[in-house]
Amino acid sequence: MVKFLDLQRINDSFEPELTETVNRVIRSGWYLLGEENRCFEEEYSRYIGVSHTVGCANGLDALTLILRAYKELGVMSDGDEVIVPANTYIATILSITENSLVPVLVEPDKDTLQIDIAGIESCITPLTKAIMSVHLYGRCSHTSELDELRRRYNLKLIEDNAQAHGCMFKGQRTGSLGDAAAHSFYPGKNLGALGDGGAVTTSDAVLAGMVRRLANYGSDRKYVFDAAGRNSRLDEIQAAVLRLKLKRLDSDNRRRRAIAARYIAEIDNPMVSIPSGIGEVGEMNVYHLFPVLCRQREQLQQYLSVNGVQTLIHYPIPPHRQKCYASKGILRHYSTLSITECIHNMELSLPISPVMTDDEVTEVIAKVNNFNSI
Numbered sequence: 001m002v003k004f005l006d007l008q009r010i011n012d013s014f015e016p017e018l019t020e021t022v023n024r025v026i027r028s029g030w031y032l033l034g035e036e037n038r039c040f041e042e043e044y045s046r047y048i049g050v051s052h053t054v055g056c057a058n059g060l061d062a063l064t065l066i067l068r069a070y071k072e073l074g075v076m077s078d079g080d081e082v083i084v085p086a087n088t089y090i091a092t093i094l095s096i097t098e099n100s101l102v103p104v105l106v107e108p109d110k111d112t113l114q115i116d117i118a119g120i121e122s123c124i125t126p127l128t129k130a131i132m133s134v135h136l137y138g139r140c141s142h143t144s145e146l147d148e149l150r151r152r153y154n155l156k157l158i159e160d161n162a163q164a165h166g167c168m169f170k171g172q173r174t175g176s177l178g179d180a181a182a183h184s185f186y187p188g189k190n191l192g193a194l195g196d197g198g199a200v201t202t203s204d205a206v207l208a209g210m211v212r213r214l215a216n217y218g219s220d221r222k223y224v225f226d227a228a229g230r231n232s233r234l235d236e237i238q239a240a241v242l243r244l245k246l247k248r249l250d251s252d253n254r255r256r257r258a259i260a261a262r263y264i265a266e267i268d269n270p271m272v273s274i275p276s277g278i279g280e281v282g283e284m285n286v287y288h289l290f291p292v293l294c295r296q297r298e299q300l301q302q303y304l305s306v307n308g309v310q311t312l313i314h315y316p317i318p319p320h321r322q323k324c325y326a327s328k329g330i331l332r333h334y335s336t337l338s339i340t341e342c343i344h345n346m347e348l349s350l351p352i353s354p355v356m357t358d359d360e361v362t363e364v365i366a367k368v369n370n371f372n373s374i
């Protein structure tokens with residue numbers, strides 16, 4: 001059977017260093033806010049191309065802390081609007097509503113599956129303070145037009161880089177393209193820990209300082225609390241594991257691109273389409289996921305499952321249709337988001353990971369090409 005994602009095989013591929021790394025931290029006697037965090041933050045900043053990285057507990061916290069810090073700094077206040085793609089993972093939206101800000105959903109482009117830049121400008125109001133871009137599926141969502149737009153309207157650009165570690169836009173890493181970026185190190189991400197982890201990257205020293213303070217109970221000095229913060233830290237074991245895995249991130253992403261290139265070249269079932277923006281292999285895509293679109297998505301998934309290929313749907317229900325927002329009314333006026341709903345109805349993610357073998361890739365392609373619903 002071809003697993004959707006074989007985390008055991010991924011982690012085995014880092015042995016024996018992985019176990020040695022974990023043991024090194026166990027024996028150090030220091031488990032939070034120590035040398036491993038300091039080194040990881042330095043190494044990750046260099047990798048992304050920013051001046052500051054602040055480790056935190058997970059990707060949702062990273063997003064939430066950025067917005068919270070902007071509120072503390074007086075850049076945003078309750079009721080302000082944040083523009084966000086309608087087809088993102090729920091965490092992006094949760095970080096906005098958790099801060100009493102208002103998510104303004106913009107439809108994606110059907111070729112790239114990323115926020116449609118042309119749809120942003122008409123959504124800008126005097127309350128708009130930021131655009132949250134999401135490099136969904138590992139595909140860069142940044143464009144020169146987006147950059148020009150946020151400068152013209154003086155908006156903060158916050159990147160949700162949870163799915164795109166290592167991705168580039170014109171030679172610059174995603175995570176360094178806006179004012180601040182959130183990263184998730186959930187085990188299944190391109191750079192994954194052995195549990196939860198996250199980070200904020202920015203070249204804004206004031207923002208970095210505020211995020212660091214808020215993530216540590218609101219404190220810069222022990223037992224002195226200047227803001228009402230929370231506890232959101234990256235532990236030393238995860239930081240050490242991430243330092244080890246970061247060294248192989250670029251070559252892992254190259255392997256993902258090689259697999260994607262084969263899917264693009266060899267999948268020729270007319271019922272299964274690869275959006276053209278997913279079909280461009282280059283620095284713009286690190287293929288966290290490989291999404292295909294199919295009108296008979298459920299049958300395709302069932303067929304592949306019976307034939308030994310695991311797949312997942314990203315995501316079955318779009319945020320504006322989720323029950324968590326039904327009663328609050330925040331997203332209620334989005335009765336029709338037809339492109340978003342179409343993607344959510346047709347999307348299926350094929351297996352892709354740096355440890356997939358060529359034979360497994362061949363098998364996935366053969367099974368997809370054999371699918372023939374009647």
Ligand SMILES: *Cc1c(COP(=O)(O)O)cnc(C)c1O
Nearest residue numbers: 058059060089091092162184186
């Ligand atoms: C995974 C993910 C998050 C949340 O990260 P966690 O570490 O799971 O909290 C946020 N946004 C996107 C797009 C993600 O894929």
